Amino acid sequence: MIPPGLLPEGLRDRLPPQAEATAALVHGLTATFASHGYERVQPPLVEYEESLGSRLGGAARRELLRFTDPISQHTLALRSDITGQVGRIAVTRLAATARPLRLSYAGPVLRVRGTQLSPERESVQVGVELIGSDSPAAAGEVVSLAVTALAGTGLAGLSLDLTMPTLVADLVAAGWPLGRASLADVQALLDGKDVGGLHALGAGAFEPLIAAAGPADAALARLAALPLPDAVRARLDAVAALVAALPDIAVTLDPTERHGFEYQTWIGFSLFGAGVPGEIGRGGAYAIVTPEGATEAAIGFSLYVDGLVDAGLGVVDARRVLLPLGTDAAVAARLRADGWATVAALSADARPADFRCTHILDGVEPRAI
Amino acid sequence: MIPPGLLPEGLRDRLPPQAEATAALVHGLTATFASHGYERVQPPLVEYEESLGSRLGGAARRELLRFTDPISQHTLALRSDITGQVGRIAVTRLAATARPLRLSYAGPVLRVRGTQLSPERESVQVGVELIGSDSPAAAGEVVSLAVTALAGTGLAGLSLDLTMPTLVADLVAAGWPLGRASLADVQALLDGKDVGGLHALGAGAFEPLIAAAGPADAALARLAALPLPDAVRARLDAVAALVAALPDIAVTLDPTERHGFEYQTWIGFSLFGAGVPGEIGRGGAYAIVTPEGATEAAIGFSLYVDGLVDAGLGVVDARRVLLPLGTDAAVAARLRADGWATVAALSADARPADFRCTHILDGVEPRAI
Numbered sequence: 001m002i003p004p005g006l007l008p009e010g011l012r013d014r015l016p017p018q019a020e021a022t023a024a025l026v027h028g029l030t031a032t033f034a035s036h037g038y039e040r041v042q043p044p045l046v047e048y049e050e051s052l053g054s055r056l057g058g059a060a061r062r063e064l065l066r067f068t069d070p071i072s073q074h075t076l077a078l079r080s081d082i083t084g085q086v087g088r089i090a091v092t093r094l095a096a097t098a099r100p101l102r103l104s105y106a107g108p109v110l111r112v113r114g115t116q117l118s119p120e121r122e123s124v125q126v127g128v129e130l131i132g133s134d135s136p137a138a139a140g141e142v143v144s145l146a147v148t149a150l151a152g153t154g155l156a157g158l159s160l161d162l163t164m165p166t167l168v169a170d171l172v173a174a175g176w177p178l179g180r181a182s183l184a185d186v187q188a189l190l191d192g193k194d195v196g197g198l199h200a201l202g203a204g205a206f207e208p209l210i211a212a213a214g215p216a217d218a219a220l221a222r223l224a225a226l227p228l229p230d231a232v233r234a235r236l237d238a239v240a241a242l243v244a245a246l247p248d249i250a251v252t253l254d255p256t257e258r259h260g261f262e263y264q265t266w267i268g269f270s271l272f273g274a275g276v277p278g279e280i281g282r283g284g285a286y287a288i289v290t291p292e293g294a295t296e297a298a299i300g301f302s303l304y305v306d307g308l309v310d311a312g313l314g315v316v317d318a319r320r321v322l323l324p325l326g327t328d329a330a331v332a333a334r335l336r337a338d339g340w341a342t343v344a345a346l347s348a349d350a351r352p353a354d355f356r357c358t359h360i361l362d363g364v365e366p367r368a369i
Numbered sequence: 370m371i372p373p374g375l376l377p378e379g380l381r382d383r384l385p386p387q388a389e390a391t392a393a394l395v396h397g398l399t400a401t402f403a404s405h406g407y408e409r410v411q412p413p414l415v416e417y418e419e420s421l422g423s424r425l426g427g428a429a430r431r432e433l434l435r436f437t438d439p440i441s442q443h444t445l446a447l448r449s450d451i452t453g454q455v456g457r458i459a460v461t462r463l464a465a466t467a468r469p470l471r472l473s474y475a476g477p478v479l480r481v482r483g484t485q486l487s488p489e490r491e492s493v494q495v496g497v498e499l500i501g502s503d504s505p506a507a508a509g510e511v512v513s514l515a516v517t518a519l520a521g522t523g524l525a526g527l528s529l530d531l532t533m534p535t536l537v538a539d540l541v542a543a544g545w546p547l548g549r550a551s552l553a554d555v556q557a558l559l560d561g562k563d564v565g566g567l568h569a570l571g572a573g574a575f576e577p578l579i580a581a582a583g584p585a586d587a588a589l590a591r592l593a594a595l596p597l598p599d600a601v602r603a604r605l606d607a608v609a610a611l612v613a614a615l616p617d618i619a620v621t622l623d624p625t626e627r628h629g630f631e632y633q634t635w636i637g638f639s640l641f642g643a644g645v646p647g648e649i650g651r652g653g654a655y656a657i658v659t660p661e662g663a664t665e666a667a668i669g670f671s672l673y674v675d676g677l678v679d680a681g682l683g684v685v686d687a688r689r690v691l692l693p694l695g696t697d698a699a700v701a702a703r704l705r706a707d708g709w710a711t712v713a714a715l716s717a718d719a720r721p722a723d724f725r726c727t728h729i730l731d732g733v734e735p736r737a738i
């Protein structure tokens with residue numbers, strides 16, 4: 001028998017004031033997205049496993065919580081990510097809507113198991129997708145929006161880590177010598193910062209990429225000094241312009257890092273902040289596969305609200321006033337219209353502190369206690 | 370193979386503007402709850418089936434979507450209702466918090482199958498629970514809050530249907546003659562308004578309860594004329610006071626109706642409105658079982674937001690302005706601060722109508738188009 005009050009591993013209740021903080025952060029972030037023209041969509045929590053899974057990578061697909069639908073006998077799954085659902089909506093139900101299409105979303109996601117850094121199995125994901133373009137201008141808008149939205153939460157120490165997920169493949173395509181290594185070998189050696197390994201396989205040309213990681217301005221300068229094809233140089237210019245347009249936050253560039261998001265195209269990014277372990281959010285450019293088998297360019301980001309809540313952000317400092325028995329309803333309504341949360345005493349001995357009230361109504365005005 | 374874009378039966382995407390309307394309604398309703406002192410809790414979407422199921426009636430328990438947890442091998446279920454989760458929190462993690470405890474919640478719920486009236490399997494439930502009292506004052510507060518919150522959504526034709534779920538049992542306990550009928554027989558005959566059946570079993574004393582259904586004032590007067598025990602008469606007085614304190618909406622009393630919510634105690638209620646098929650919400654007094662096996666009185670209500678959205682409520686009429694290429698970032702920020710949603714053109718030929726913009730920026734001011 002399950003003890004009353006016990007929850008399965010990796011699942012938790014949010015209590016006051018954290019539950020309200022979660023709602024306030026979601027509201028604030030999505031309001032910022034809306035003010036930049038992103039329109040809300042709300043896909044369902046559950047879809048066909050085949051449909052959800054086909055829009056995830058293999059490892060992520062194994063993290064889907066799945067079950068047999070008692071109605072259709074199909075295998076359904078709880079979504080572990082909303083990005084893919086938004087892409088599905090964009091290329092099916094909103095296929096005829098003009099591009100770029102700007103969509104936002106917010107809601108819970110679930111996965112089979114948490115990680116050491118983030119043991120929760122249920123979390124709240126919010127984000128935007130800009131569909132129909134992954135141009136430098138689109139990337140600039142999306143990265144800037146992520147930074148603006150997070151800054152609006154009061155998060156301190158916000159920093160941005162940029163990556164160029166297709167850089168190595170682009171250089172190989174442009175003729176940089178692989179020696180006896182494969183593209184995958186070179187990417188793995190770069191992920192491990194393995195200079196010796198690169199040289200051993202005759203792929204020493206890629207070594208300078210390891211040194212070109214760090215604060216964005218210096219990293220961009222180091223990269224620009226390399227013999228790059230024009231297309232890559234244009235992307236560096238786009239990254240430099242994007243960085244220049246950001247407010248004064250720490251920006252690093254780790255050009256060959258892929259963060260396990262191999263589906264991204266020319267730019268990827270992660271966001272970090274003071275007091276939040278691990279990433280707060282991530283995003284990048286990618287391609288959505290349409291029902292006709294074509295692809296459509298897109299760029300977006302997801303933010304994970306729970307890390308912000310755990311860091312103490314979003315807490316709403318409500319002014320709470322206890323209304324003694326018999327308080328006139330019109331007086332109570334006026335206080336609420338003035339921004340007070342009113343707590344009606346149901347007995348003559350109700351004490352303000354028991355109800356987290358900072359004030360008690362004295363006549364027609366709140367009195368601090 | 371599942372066609373791209375196909376969703377399982379009973380599940381749907383919310384698109385613009387309905388997705389935003391859902392979020393706006395949830396925000397408005399929960400803000401009203403907060404202004405009345407109700408503090409937010411957020412239980413998980415998934416719990417042990419045993420735990421969720423034990424707080425539901427038998428029929429509702431069969432509607433839980435369940436699956437085996439790949440981690441613990443326990444049977445888990447997706448919640449079909451949040452009320453029971455809030456009760457669990459109240460009597461476990463918040464057992465030591467002063468009563469009455471006022472909690473609110475909002476979130477998705479899922480069930481195995483929809484109904485003919487409401488085919489969706491996923492819906493958004495919001496509500497409040499007042500825990501530690503089901504006194505007339507508590508009932509008055511909760512019913513009034515439900516009406517106030519719904520009125521704030523702009524819903525027209527709001528009406529309230531009150532019930533007294535334990536009335537028949539209370540009258541039997543006070544000695545009203547059952548004849549050859551059982552309590553369950555009488556309740557079933559009253560549910561079917563079966564006058565002949567009541568008389569045939571010698572339970573004709575209960576017949577006047579059938580006529581005492583209808584507009585609340587008249588129904589209360591008819592009931593008051595019956596030979597009632599003092600405890601029931603006191604409850605009628607409480608219902609009359611509650612009705613008198615409400616704004617000018619249609620209130621009916623169907624004293625013996627139980628709406629399938631047999632766990633309710635002395636009062637139950639349902640809410641209806643123009644353009645919304647079926648109930649918008651329901652509530653009532655009930656008892657929460659504590660881990661020690663005792664009970665704690667509570668009263669609350671749940672509202673179902675999807676019916677309001679489907680009736681066209683909650684749609685946010687955003688002022689959207691297209692920003693031509695090269696618009697100054699400071700000008701854009703000022704427009705957003707003034708309440709505009711800005712849509713940045715990513716190409717010189719962007720047309721306002723394609724992005725649902727009502728205005729285009731002309732110099733530093735929006736111009737209607």
